[in-house]
Amino acid sequence: MIKELVTKGPKRDMDVKAPVHKFGRHFSNTIKGHPKGGLDDEGYKDWRHASGRLKKHEVGLEHFKNMNEWFELRQRLKCKETIDKVAYEQFKKEKDYWKQVIIRIVGLVKFLAKYGLAFRGTNEKLYQKGIGNFLGLVEMLEEFDPIMKEHVRHVLNEECHVHFLGHNIQNELIQLLGDKVRIEIIKKVKQAKYYSIILDCTPDTSHQEQMSIIVRYVNFNSSSMTVEESFLGFLVVNDTTGLGLFEVTCKELESLGLDIGDIGDMRGQGYDNGANMRGKNKGVQTRFLEKKS
Structure with missing residues (x-):
């Protein structure tokens, strides 16, 4: 420094x-x-x-x-x-090495995320049964890539305490990449100006109610225009009433920087048949329409 x-x-x-x-x-x-x-x-x-x-x-x-x-x-x-010239050169060499390792790990995370594949199995140690797709790809890459071969050797010989192959770094990279993808989606939505939202509620495996939010918009590029639907994430829902779902949705849209003042740029809504969603009295749909009016 x-x-x-x-x-x-x-x-x-x-x-x-x-x-x-x-x-x-x-x-x-x-x-x-x-x-x-x-x-x-x-x-x-x-x-x-x-x-x-x-x-x-x-x-x-x-x-x-x-x-x-x-x-x-x-x-x-x-x-x-x-x-400290010699020490600094060694430090720079070490920094470049770890940079190359991280680049490869990020590439593996992107590959698994792109194709919706599971990351982990029942074991987090290389060359053992039940390691899952992520460590399996590390083993495969180690056969051809000298950087990963050297890194795996360090891990197997316990020459490094931090190796960036555990579940914590996987989760962190998934989060960082997801945030970056979300930013790019919002840029496209703002370029299109007008958008619609699609909401659906379902409990997860721990029985925690969650709501998926999808945004529908026109994607402009130099050669064509296409209507796209992009998944923005799951929202944790503690209050499943129409008011609770409405407030959670508004808060999320505001945090994403999307215009909801008098529902300025929102031009469509899609829900399931639940009364808390499309109910004509207190449903989310009705609350959005009242806000617009």
Whole structure:
């Protein structure tokens, strides 16, 4: 981190106004980038004389000493002649190795998610029975890819404590990729402007009621226009009344940045035959229509 800060230098955004404190004062752009004033240990709060104090600090011995060390280290980094050169090269090699491992693991997660395949079995140890599709693909890839071959060797020999093959990293990558896909879907919906929603409730294996939400829109591209339906996710539902489902749906649409003010851009709704969904008095459908009117 020190090397990155020295190489790239301090970041000074002159276009952002500093926050105002309770007495209405704030740092001006002329003194931004100087986090300290007397400044190295006890802090500084004499705002009225801040500019003068900073100028005094800039000509001080401690400031010149630190600046000299900074410039010297930056020059040595450019010439790759630092005292920890060998250690840094080893660190960079290790970083590149883990980057390549993560790229391959992400590729496996994308493949299984794309085709709706199960990830895990009953065992999470390589080359044992019941390991599931994810670790099975790791074993297959290890036969052909030198990076994964080396990684699997480290895992089997217990040479690394963190190996990124467990269920936690799988779940985290699924979540991150799902969030990215959802962002891209919302971009398309906003480009189309008008959309419809399709809702359906069903309990999961733990008997927790959940509602699936699907958005229907026109996808524009350079060559054609197609009507698409995209699954946005499952919503946990604790209140299955029409009001409860309506509030959960509105909250989700708002969090996605979709316009629901007077149902501005929503042009259609699709539900099952449940009274809490399409009931003419207190169903979700009726509440949306009342909001629009």
